Amino acid sequence: MNHFKPDLNAAEALVGLPVAEVERGLILATLRQTEGNRTHAAHLLGISIRTMRNKLREYAESGLDIPANTPHEA
Template identity: 65%
Template sequence: MHDVEPAPAVMDQLVGLPVADVERDLILATLRETGGNRTHAAQLLGIAIRTLRNKINLYATEGYEIPEPPQGSVA
């Protein structure tokens, strides 16, 4: 279990938001942080790469900008 607790100001911003929106924003932020590296993002998020790819496809169809994977890697 992680002992990290978000700052109260962050928690206040999240209260009342739909879980799906928070999840999407976290996934997209993690992809940006990893330079689009799906494998690394999935590891950081603690989800299967297949789950991440499915969510990325959903977000793309909804019109969200998806960070591109690094050159030479498989998306």
């Protein structure tokens, strides 16, 4: 698990937002950072790949654009 000191200013910007909205933003941002690698994103977030898949299916069904996995060239 990653241990880091959170940016309190960034956390303050989230005050008042619904938890589901914050969670969705964090999952999608992490997925973009991992170039669509769902397993790596789930690991970074400390959630199971099953939870990641379920969340992404829910987001896709609600019309959100889900970042695609970007394969790396060898």
